[in-house]
Amino acid sequence: MDIGDMLERMRDPLGAPFYPPALQVLLVVTWVFHIFFVTLALGSSAYSILGFLRPSEHRLRLARVAARLTPNAVGLGIVTGIAPLLFVQTIYDPIWYASNTLSGFWSVSFIFVVMGGYSLAYLFYLKGSADGKLLWSAVASFVLLFFAGWVMHVLASVSIRPERWMEWYAPNGVIDTRGIAFHAWNIPRLIFLLPLQSGLSLSVVLTLFAWYFRRIEEDAPFMNWVADRGRWLGLVISPLYAVAGLLWAATEGVEFGIGVPVGIALAAVGLALTGYFFFLKQPMQQAPRTLLVWIVALLTVGVVREGIRAVSLARFGYSVSNYPYIMDWGSILVFGVTTLVGVAVVTYLALVLYQSGGTTRDSEVSPRVERFGSIATGMLGAWFAFFILVGLYTTFMLK
Amino acid sequence: MYPVWEGLFIHSAMFVAVVSAFHVLASHLTVAAAWFNLYLERRAVYENRPELYVYLKRSALGLLVFAYVFGAMAGVGIWQTTTAANPRGISTLIHNFVLYWGSEWYMFLIDVVGIIAYYYTFERVNPKTHLRLAWILALGGTGTLAIIVGILSFKLTPGLWFATGESLNGFFNPTFWPQLFMRFALMFTITAAWALLIVTGLPKGYFARERIIRIAAVMGLGGLAVALSIWFFWYYPALPAHAKTILRSPAIPPITFTVIIGGLIATFLGLLFALVMPRRQHQIIALGAMLVLFAAIFGAERTREVIRKPDIIAGYMSSNQLVFNDIPARGVLREEQQLNETGMLGSLPFLPRPEQISVAVTNSAGHQVAMGRVLVIQQCAACHNVSNQTAITVFDQRLALRSLAQLLERRKMTTAPKIETYLNGIGAFPYMHPVIGTPEERAAMALYLEYFVQQQHAPQPQAQARR
Numbered sequence: 001m002d003i004g005d006m007l008e009r010m011r012d013p014l015g016a017p018f019y020p021p022a023l024q025v026l027l028v029v030t031w032v033f034h035i036f037f038v039t040l041a042l043g044s045s046a047y048s049i050l051g052f053l054r055p056s057e058h059r060l061r062l063a064r065v066a067a068r069l070t071p072n073a074v075g076l077g078i079v080t081g082i083a084p085l086l087f088v089q090t091i092y093d094p095i096w097y098a099s100n101t102l103s104g105f106w107s108v109s110f111i112f113v114v115m116g117g118y119s120l121a122y123l124f125y126l127k128g129s130a131d132g133k134l135l136w137s138a139v140a141s142f143v144l145l146f147f148a149g150w151v152m153h154v155l156a157s158v159s160i161r162p163e164r165w166m167e168w169y170a171p172n173g174v175i176d177t178r179g180i181a182f183h184a185w186n187i188p189r190l191i192f193l194l195p196l197q198s199g200l201s202l203s204v205v206l207t208l209f210a211w212y213f214r215r216i217e218e219d220a221p222f223m224n225w226v227a228d229r230g231r232w233l234g235l236v237i238s239p240l241y242a243v244a245g246l247l248w249a250a251t252e253g254v255e256f257g258i259g260v261p262v263g264i265a266l267a268a269v270g271l272a273l274t275g276y277f278f279f280l281k282q283p284m285q286q287a288p289r290t291l292l293v294w295i296v297a298l299l300t301v302g303v304v305r306e307g308i309r310a311v312s313l314a315r316f317g318y319s320v321s322n323y324p325y326i327m328d329w330g331s332i333l334v335f336g337v338t339t340l341v342g343v344a345v346v347t348y349l350a351l352v353l354y355q356s357g358g359t360t361r362d363s364e365v366s367p368r369v370e371r372f373g374s375i376a377t378g379m380l381g382a383w384f385a386f387f388i389l390v391g392l393y394t395t396f397m398l399k
Numbered sequence: 400m401y402p403v404w405e406g407l408f409i410h411s412a413m414f415v416a417v418v419s420a421f422h423v424l425a426s427h428l429t430v431a432a433a434w435f436n437l438y439l440e441r442r443a444v445y446e447n448r449p450e451l452y453v454y455l456k457r458s459a460l461g462l463l464v465f466a467y468v469f470g471a472m473a474g475v476g477i478w479q480t481t482t483a484a485n486p487r488g489i490s491t492l493i494h495n496f497v498l499y500w501g502s503e504w505y506m507f508l509i510d511v512v513g514i515i516a517y518y519y520t521f522e523r524v525n526p527k528t529h530l531r532l533a534w535i536l537a538l539g540g541t542g543t544l545a546i547i548v549g550i551l552s553f554k555l556t557p558g559l560w561f562a563t564g565e566s567l568n569g570f571f572n573p574t575f576w577p578q579l580f581m582r583f584a585l586m587f588t589i590t591a592a593w594a595l596l597i598v599t600g601l602p603k604g605y606f607a608r609e610r611i612i613r614i615a616a617v618m619g620l621g622g623l624a625v626a627l628s629i630w631f632f633w634y635y636p637a638l639p640a641h642a643k644t645i646l647r648s649p650a651i652p653p654i655t656f657t658v659i660i661g662g663l664i665a666t667f668l669g670l671l672f673a674l675v676m677p678r679r680q681h682q683i684i685a686l687g688a689m690l691v692l693f694a695a696i697f698g699a700e701r702t703r704e705v706i707r708k709p710d711i712i713a714g715y716m717s718s719n720q721l722v723f724n725d726i727p728a729r730g731v732l733r734e735e736q737q738l739n740e741t742g743m744l745g746s747l748p749f750l751p752r753p754e755q756i757s758v759a760v761t762n763s764a765g766h767q768v769a770m771g772r773v774l775v776i777q778q779c780a781a782c783h784n785v786s787n788q789t790a791i792t793v794f795d796q797r798l799a800l801r802s803l804a805q806l807l808e809r810r811k812m813t814t815a816p817k818i819e820t821y822l823n824g825i826g827a828f829p830y831m832h833p834v835i836g837t838p839e840e841r842a843a844m845a846l847y848l849e850y851f852v853q854q855q856h857a858p859q860p861q862a863q864a865r866r
Binding site for chain 2: 001006009010012013014015016017018023071072074075076078079081082083085086087089090093096097098100101102104105107108110111112114115118122165166169170172173174175177178179180326328330331332334335338339341342343345346348349350352353356357364365370373374376377380381383384387390391394395398399
């Protein structure tokens with residue numbers, strides 16, 4: 001069977017419930033948030049180990065903060081990972097399902113690996129981070145979390161090489177249903193996306209951390225040191241990021257015939273970040289801007305990554321733009337209303353966390369945020385009325 | 400249509416079952432615990448009873464670490480395990496309900512950010528603000544429940560969706576409302592066990608201890624009574640006739656009912672004990688109650704999954720991942736009819752043509768057996784153990800999920816001709832789907848199954864190709 005025919009045949013016959021390119025945009029945007037938290041978890045995990053291995057007063061203090069941050073970042077990485085997982089299954093179902101079944105054992109193991117990494121990170125935070133005991137748990141946690149990243153990397157690499165699927169599934173005519181082989185990978189891509197981005201995410205969050213606690217005077221020396229560490233880390237890693245990007249372009253990019261544009265885009269991101277960190281003279285004060293710069297950089301990487309996927313599948317005539325779809329107004333209505341409510345409530349929760357967290361010692365949630373909270377909570381309550389009404393309408397009227 | 404992942408040592412379906420049961424326990428806990436905590440926090444605020452915050456803080460930390468994060472991970476685990484075990488089944492759900500799942504994700508985001516805010520702002524924000532966070536957690540959790548029940552219940556009763564193709568009809572299907580309220584009630588029983596676990600971990604001198612135990616026990620017993628009432632008077636009557644037949648068939652082993660009913664009785668007695676003798680409560684008893692509930696939930700969720708057999712989506716897609724019914728409103732055509740004429744091999748992605756199949760695995764047994772292996776894996780492996788890859792031996796006991804070798808031996812169908820006859824008539828069983836493919840392909844399947852049966856007894860396979 002021709003690979004193009006195979007991919008078309010594998011598409012779900014129901015089609016997508018919404019305009020597929022819009023789902024593609026959502027896929028890229030939600031991946032940015034996911035990869036930010038995932039790389040932050042890896043970065044903070046690494047720092048929580050290094051800080052205890054080469055201790056100084058500031059390093060130890062920061063290592064304890066990193067130990068606390070790691071499990072929370074893992075949790076947020078998991079939660080934000082659900083959204084791109086939904087969209088990739090909708091518009092790239094043939095390649096996602098094929099790669100997950102070809103690597104079935106690792107696909108299933110993934111979550112147990114993450115659970116192990118999270119548990120050990122929490123163990124270190126609760127029982128070890130005060131005095132550096134149980135450092136092995138932090139190391140084991142880092143190894144497991146990185147391994148989980150490797151598994152996802154393999155799944156993505158397998159998914160964009162459909163021309164080799166049968167060779168992997170039925171080598172020499174014998175089908176292999178164990179799913180234990182790592183069929184494909186690209187080391188420059190892995191280094192670019194995981195260790196280097198972990199360093200950069202950590203770098204950005206260090207400056208943000210210092211900025212958030214900037215008003216506590218007795219902590220000023222520590223916070224200045226943290227912000228400087230953040231800038232230094234960004235400055236050291238950004239050129240490596242550019243080099244890894246070029247290597248990624250020279251390998252996977254060239255494999256799919258888009259080495260030049262991928263190389264230009266990724267090198268430009270790396271060099272731009274180098275320049276940004278070089279000229280960043282007040283890392284603490286300009287931390288929010290640094291975060292914005294990093295999000296834009298990740299968005300660019302997300303677009304490049306999506307471009308590689310699109311080009312790899314275009315070889316066989318597969319395109320998101322010609323994915324069959326219907327406009328399923330029922331689900332669009334439910335999603336639209338829930339989006340309004342969800343954004344309002346999460347914004348309120350974030351504001352409460354921000355304002356109560358310690359910009360000063362006796363912080364309190366402002367009356368404006370309280371008013372907003374009343375509205376957001378009311379919207380959440382009203383959502384149930386909406387949901388029940390839609391349900392009753394469907395049950396009794398929609399025939 | 401997709402590669403088959405059989406599982407390794409443990410059958411792929413069992414990975415799904417274990418991860419799902421854990422997810423149900425954790426996710427149900429988050430919803431009802433949020434309501435229970437809200438109730439206690441309201442009393443703490445309006446009756447000025449600050450001692451209740453000791454319990455609330457302990458409970459919130461446990462929920463944050465265990466229920467929300469592990470629940471979330473297990474949720475992703477369900478995606479991974481179902482994707483590997485039955486990709487086209489999950490694909491049907493995704494392509495109908497991705498935006499509902501997106502909506503659930505918002506509610507879930509509210510839950511996770513909410514529990515972080517809730518836990519880290521104890522004593523940092525004023526009590527009324529904190530109470531609002533409790534409200535948000537309770538409502539957000541209930542939102543996730545309301546949405547996921549629509550998707551889950553669709554698998555058993557797609558209802559008017561067959562005619563209209565509208566996702567709303569599939570979502571608000573005939574078993575949606577009873578299942579929603581039944582689960583909501585049962586959650587309070589799970590939360591009662593959780594509350595007992597948390598409160599018995601507090602110091603003996605904690606003077607709200609007995610009061611909380613009593614409240615939790617009443618709530619748990621009430622939840623159990625309501626859930627059982629809904630089961631008998633609303634949910635069971637709404638089940639399709641086919642599901643009721645399966646419930647009474649050998650597809651569900653009697654041990655499952657023993658576990659479910661025994662678990663419910665044990666839970667009832669445990670909560671009654673807590674209500675009558677709150678002072679005698681101990682953390683070990685509470686932990687036992689949680690484990691008993693986990694076993695009962697595992698049994699109940701497995702039963703819910705099995706009663707729609709042999710379909711993965713009742714009336715639409717069978718466990719072999721093939722569509723067997725037209726959905727004109729969505730332009731979907733059945734796939735099985737054509738495959739019976741053209742044959743399976745070479746007609747679907749990842750099913751090689753006969754000449755591409757090697758005999759390497761089945762050794763001397765011949766090419767027909769090798770062909771049969773490919774077909775049996777494609778059609779049977781979703782529910783059955785069909786090779787030694789997904790069996791383990793513990794104390795001389797071979798553990799395998801619905802092993803076809805054991806099943807055929809029990810029915811004395813151990814030779815290829817008998818197995819072929821059996822395969823041709825299998826569609827008459829209520830929990831089995833007709834075998835798809837040409838007569839030649841069914842004969843090849845029978846040969847492989849004969850080989851598989853013999854493999855269980857002899858170190859060297861003796862089966863020979865007969866044709």
